[in-house]
Amino acid sequence: MTEKCGVVGVSLAGRDAARPLYYALYALQHRGQESAGIVTHDGFQQHSHVEMGLVGDVFDEDDLDVLKGGSGIGHVRYPTAGSVNSCCAQPFSVSFKSGSLGLSHNGNLVNAEEIRDELAAAGHAFTSDGDTEVIAHDLARNLLEEDLVRAVKHTMQRIHGSYSLTISHDDTVLGVRDPQGNRPLCIGKLEDGYILASESAAIDTLDGELVRDVRPGELIVLQDEGQGFDSYQLIDHEHTAHCFFEQVYFARPDSVIDGTLVYEARRNLGRKLWEESGVETDVVMPVPDSGRAFASGYADAAGETTANGEPREAGDDGVAFAEGLMKNRYVGRTFIMPTQDERERAVRLKLNPIKSTVAGKTVTIIDDSIVRGTTSTQLVELLKDCGAEEVHMRIGAPPIVAPCYMGIDMATREELIAADKTVEEICAEINADSLAYLSTDAVAEVLTKDRQDLCLGCVTGSYPYDIDGEETDRDVTRPELGGRAIQADD
Numbered sequence: 001m002t003e004k005c006g007v008v009g010v011s012l013a014g015r016d017a018a019r020p021l022y023y024a025l026y027a028l029q030h031r032g033q034e035s036a037g038i039v040t041h042d043g044f045q046q047h048s049h050v051e052m053g054l055v056g057d058v059f060d061e062d063d064l065d066v067l068k069g070g071s072g073i074g075h076v077r078y079p080t081a082g083s084v085n086s087c088c089a090q091p092f093s094v095s096f097k098s099g100s101l102g103l104s105h106n107g108n109l110v111n112a113e114e115i116r117d118e119l120a121a122a123g124h125a126f127t128s129d130g131d132t133e134v135i136a137h138d139l140a141r142n143l144l145e146e147d148l149v150r151a152v153k154h155t156m157q158r159i160h161g162s163y164s165l166t167i168s169h170d171d172t173v174l175g176v177r178d179p180q181g182n183r184p185l186c187i188g189k190l191e192d193g194y195i196l197a198s199e200s201a202a203i204d205t206l207d208g209e210l211v212r213d214v215r216p217g218e219l220i221v222l223q224d225e226g227q228g229f230d231s232y233q234l235i236d237h238e239h240t241a242h243c244f245f246e247q248v249y250f251a252r253p254d255s256v257i258d259g260t261l262v263y264e265a266r267r268n269l270g271r272k273l274w275e276e277s278g279v280e281t282d283v284v285m286p287v288p289d290s291g292r293a294f295a296s297g298y299a300d301a302a303g304e305t306t307a308n309g310e311p312r313e314a315g316d317d318g319v320a321f322a323e324g325l326m327k328n329r330y331v332g333r334t335f336i337m338p339t340q341d342e343r344e345r346a347v348r349l350k351l352n353p354i355k356s357t358v359a360g361k362t363v364t365i366i367d368d369s370i371v372r373g374t375t376s377t378q379l380v381e382l383l384k385d386c387g388a389e390e391v392h393m394r395i396g397a398p399p400i401v402a403p404c405y406m407g408i409d410m411a412t413r414e415e416l417i418a419a420d421k422t423v424e425e426i427c428a429e430i431n432a433d434s435l436a437y438l439s440t441d442a443v444a445e446v447l448t449k450d451r452q453d454l455c456l457g458c459v460t461g462s463y464p465y466d467i468d469g470e471e472t473d474r475d476v477t478r479p480e481l482g483g484r485a486i487q488a489d490d
């Protein structure tokens, strides 16, 4: 596993790309907080600034001033395994015989080691243990023999796994999404150019307009000086494998991903949660901020029907929505704290109940997921200490039973509380009065018509990619490596 990240790329007319890239990275900061970087090209040479840290700390005025050129790419990174050091920070950049290359990657390849071994045997020297460098070397090798579009296609035919990439080849900026579209990537129009970004919130930040999502298997080439973009559908796949956790947790609620506003998706999942497992308590409160849209949809649905599905009678308002937990905004997201010890301390630092909202009440709390169970146990204890009569927990996603191999730090099977426990056992362990999760059918119904178009690997244990030692939920096989013959019509 490597990283959970945000990527961006721009091509502009008449102004440097560095500042728009910087603002876009700010908008994507939630997707990675360990390192940030920008690579630009001024038509003659490539400029790069990549460091460990938050976007606001990595760049100052002087850094942005030296990043010359109207095109470039950017990256924020959170490493989930392997090196936590500057050699894996991105964009990865390299100069080679036919030009310079910069790469920003969101996702994780499952066959990176095989390709690395093959390239190393052919004399390629690697400077990091990340899979992004593997893509860069493979592409650089292809570019020695063929044009840009063919080179990207042939690299896509060899790599297997999850990837949304922004790439700079000299002053040309490209965007690529893996054939199953696991990670998001979209195109936006700016006043003086075009942008590729992991989430549309980055486009909004630059006063741009969302054009559309990059299609799975598609290569987008931004034209010089932001004049437009060209599209090449390089690989087709019968089904997509969009990560459903992007909609549930990772993405900003104000982003539109694969045609759906994330906030609305979460509200609709909350409504389903009420339909499937509503409980008549005095109040329902979100675990801030991730549970807020779920709780809002849940409370709305609870105002219309009873927990048994009957229409409410006049004067019966259902379950009141309340903000009963206050968040200290200066503490990071516990889900992405690197060690268990840090996570446990962070929960106590992070949330404080409002006693008057909770004391003497029956309470439902709503969160998007339970990973290790640490946060949920502490939350239930906090609310009961504040005088809650009952604490019921509802989760806007199915139980996480298996790890993620597509670039999300989901913990190992041993660490996942639901990997070997039933819902009843988890309920007892977190000491809640009741616990219910949303079903996978409900997730599929809300997010897409066909569950085969979603990745549900971490909640089913069956994956949309060919991963060593794991089951697949569709017909996928790793590409065969080795020498490839380039056909005339390739």
Ligand code: SF4
Binding pocket: 182, 242, 243, 244, 245, 246, 403, 404, 405, 406, 407, 408, 410, 455, 456, 457, 458, 459
């Ligand atoms: S395994 Fe889970 S977190 Fe990973 S890509 Fe699939 S749905 Fe997303």
